[in-house]
Amino acid sequence: MRYDQARWTQAGDSSEGTADQYEPLLSEKNTETVAVESPLPDDLTRDELELPALEEPQLARHYTRLSQMNYGVDSGPYPLGSCTMKYNPKFTEDVAALGDAAVHPDRSDRSVQGTLGLMAGLQDYLARIGGMDAVSLQPPAGAAGEFTGILVAKAFHEQHGEGETRDEIIVPDSAHGTNFASAALAGYDVVELPSGEDGRVDLEALEAAASERTALFMLTNPNTLGLFERDIEEIAEIIHGAGGLLYYDGANLNALLGRARPGDMGFDIMHYNVHKTFATPHGGGGPGAGPVGVTDELAEFLPAPRVREAGGGGSRGHEGEARGTDGVYELFDPESTVGKVHGFEGNWLVLVKTYAYIARLGDDGLADASAKAVLNANYLASQVDYDVPFEPFHHEFVASAGDQDAADVAKRMLDYGVHPPTTKWPEIVPEALMTEPTEIESKATLDQLAEAFDRVAGEDDETLAEAPNRTTSRRIDQASAARNLRLSWQALDGE
Amino acid sequence: MSFEIPDDRKYLESHEWADDDEGTVRVGISDFAQDELGDVVFVELPGEGDAVTHDEEFGVVESIKAVSDLYSPVSGTVTAVNDALTDQPELVNEDPFGDGWMLEVELDDDSGLDELLSAEEYREQVE
Numbered sequence: 001m002r003y004d005q006a007r008w009t010q011a012g013d014s015s016e017g018t019a020d021q022y023e024p025l026l027s028e029k030n031t032e033t034v035a036v037e038s039p040l041p042d043d044l045t046r047d048e049l050e051l052p053a054l055e056e057p058q059l060a061r062h063y064t065r066l067s068q069m070n071y072g073v074d075s076g077p078y079p080l081g082s083c084t085m086k087y088n089p090k091f092t093e094d095v096a097a098l099g100d101a102a103v104h105p106d107r108s109d110r111s112v113q114g115t116l117g118l119m120a121g122l123q124d125y126l127a128r129i130g131g132m133d134a135v136s137l138q139p140p141a142g143a144a145g146e147f148t149g150i151l152v153a154k155a156f157h158e159q160h161g162e163g164e165t166r167d168e169i170i171v172p173d174s175a176h177g178t179n180f181a182s183a184a185l186a187g188y189d190v191v192e193l194p195s196g197e198d199g200r201v202d203l204e205a206l207e208a209a210a211s212e213r214t215a216l217f218m219l220t221n222p223n224t225l226g227l228f229e230r231d232i233e234e235i236a237e238i239i240h241g242a243g244g245l246l247y248y249d250g251a252n253l254n255a256l257l258g259r260a261r262p263g264d265m266g267f268d269i270m271h272y273n274v275h276k277t278f279a280t281p282h283g284g285g286g287p288g289a290g291p292v293g294v295t296d297e298l299a300e301f302l303p304a305p306r307v308r309e310a311g312g313g314g315s316r317g318h319e320g321e322a323r324g325t326d327g328v329y330e331l332f333d334p335e336s337t338v339g340k341v342h343g344f345e346g347n348w349l350v351l352v353k354t355y356a357y358i359a360r361l362g363d364d365g366l367a368d369a370s371a372k373a374v375l376n377a378n379y380l381a382s383q384v385d386y387d388v389p390f391e392p393f394h395h396e397f398v399a400s401a402g403d404q405d406a407a408d409v410a411k412r413m414l415d416y417g418v419h420p421p422t423t424k425w426p427e428i429v430p431e432a433l434m435t436e437p438t439e440i441e442s443k444a445t446l447d448q449l450a451e452a453f454d455r456v457a458g459e460d461d462e463t464l465a466e467a468p469n470r471t472t473s474r475r476i477d478q479a480s481a482a483r484n485l486r487l488s489w490q491a492l493d494g495e
Numbered sequence: 496m497s498f499e500i501p502d503d504r505k506y507l508e509s510h511e512w513a514d515d516d517e518g519t520v521r522v523g524i525s526d527f528a529q530d531e532l533g534d535v536v537f538v539e540l541p542g543e544g545d546a547v548t549h550d551e552e553f554g555v556v557e558s559i560k561a562v563s564d565l566y567s568p569v570s571g572t573v574t575a576v577n578d579a580l581t582d583q584p585e586l587v588n589e590d591p592f593g594d595g596w597m598l599e600v601e602l603d604d605d606s607g608l609d610e611l612l613s614a615e616e617y618r619e620q621v622e
Contacts, residue, residue, distance in 0.1 A: 424560070478534070478559040479534035479536055479559055479585070482534075482536035482537070482557075482559060483536050483537075483584060483585065
């Protein structure tokens with residue numbers, strides 16, 4: 001196993017004219033002056049535009065080389081636990097690129113009936129998968145879904161005259177950081193619940209924390225250690241008994257897909273991370289989607305608008321005033337909606353990819369995906385030398401690097417041509433290596449990953465501290481990078 | 496590994512120190528704390544005139560490893576803040592008991608100063 005990542009240098013980077021340098025010279029800019037007729041004020045327009053003077057082959061090579069200096073799920077295994085970096089099937093991109101998908105959001109409802117039909121279908125798919133009664137497709141990301149779900153819970157408690165008194169949200173210490181942040185952003189006091197010794201929710205601690213001040217308990221199941229919260233029925237009883245609501249963080253839905261449903265476990269609200277579970281691209285700052293599902297009694301609070309079959313206002317979970325169309329599908333505003341959480345109906349093309357993925361896999365395919373996700377994680381864990389303190393896990397496992405520094409382990413794994421796992425989190429496991437191979441990898445690839453783990457496990461601290469040596473960028477000075485923040489390309493200009 | 500624990504300071508269990516100079520107290524974090532944190536990249540401190548309370552949060556220290564709350568060893572009013580830490584947070588690592596100081600606090604009557612650990616007691620806790 002020998003890996004060397006491409007390392008192209010641009011002409012002008014160092015000594016001039018050596019053979020390993022490549023064009024283009026991006027600093028060679030072509031400035032043209034164009035006449036602009038614009039109603040905008042002069043200080044908002046410009047008549048000169050600087051563009052690199054390039055021909056297509058140069059540009060194609062430039063981007064190809066940049067991609068060779070990168071590492072993504074299209075390059076090799078990417079077992080970044082909790083993030084679920086799974087392969088994005090290319091056919092979903094084809095579907096999203098179809099002309100029919102390119103609809104302007106201001107078009108009349110009647111002229112985009114196919115679009116609305118797909119949205120209604122996706123709402124229905126997601127509701128069935130999660131065991132929920134109603135779904136909003138509007139939230140643009142998982143964390144936005146959390147925030148939306150909390151707004152729904154808040155509206156529910158306000159309607160019951162408890163908006164002021166229920167001012168706490170309980171979050172387990174092993175939860176994703178976004179849970180704490182979303183709760184705080186919505187104005188709640190966050191009560192952190194310590195995990196029990198088995199890495200799961202401690203029922204006694206939960207009983208002590210739940211009170212008439214509890215608005216919501218946010219839970220990931222399986223949790224971030226990959227452990228199924230098997231006391232979920234008791235957990236639901238405790239929270240509901242205290243008058244609170246139960247929120248399901250969909251981050252680990254992959255482990256349950258087609259086998260168990262949050263709605264059946266007693267959850268009232270959930271979000272779906274479509275980039276994790278349904279193979280849409282991770283946002284990375286780009287468009288994402290974090291649909292939210294709720295039970296019947298919370299449907300009236302969901303963001304507006306939602307979609308339903310025309311005249312379907314009487315059906316369960318679909319009450320609310322129609323915006324008026326004479327088509328088969330119509331947009332409507334849920335009766336006590338919390339309002340809008342994103343522009344128009346959400347990030348449409350991400351929703352198209354989600355729909356395409358679910359439709360292509362079907363019930364059996366989705367159940368097969370969760371089976372393989374769990375099988376792959378368990379096989380990989382059985383092959384690595386590092387200790388895995390908490391079992392039985394499902395689609396991901398948290399190994400401990402023991403005496404080694406988990407961050408150094410990660411950097412050294414890069415030298416073996418694989419992406420490392422998530423490190424140092426959750427903090428319950430010392431020097432955590434949180435690993436999620438996902439269902440897409442073959443046994444051969446899992447063996448390659450295991451070999452990378454085991455080679456690093458056998459190496460000394462000095463070797464680890466120098467890594468990586470075979471990547472485009474070598475060891476990065478994290479402290480300098482954090483102390484001297486440069487967050488835009490302008491900050492690099494002139495260096 | 497042994498850490499510097501000056502005898503002329505008093506300590507909070509959460510690794511902050513207090514240096515009393517006749518009613519005005521300088522506050523920072525210990526050598527042990529900076530070593531645990533690793534390279535400090537950002538320090539968030541209160542402003543002059545703000546009140547701080549014994550054993551309650553007064554700021555945040557961020558390293559490449561972790562973000563941690565800072566707890567005030569004493570109760571009182573902030574009279575000076577170490578502005579140098581804005582541009583040079585590494586001072587906390589390089590000189591935690593000297594140039595890496597964080598606050599000067601004018602003590603309230605009930606300052607909590609007497610409840611702090613002596614250097615000897617803190618040494619026992621760390622070792």
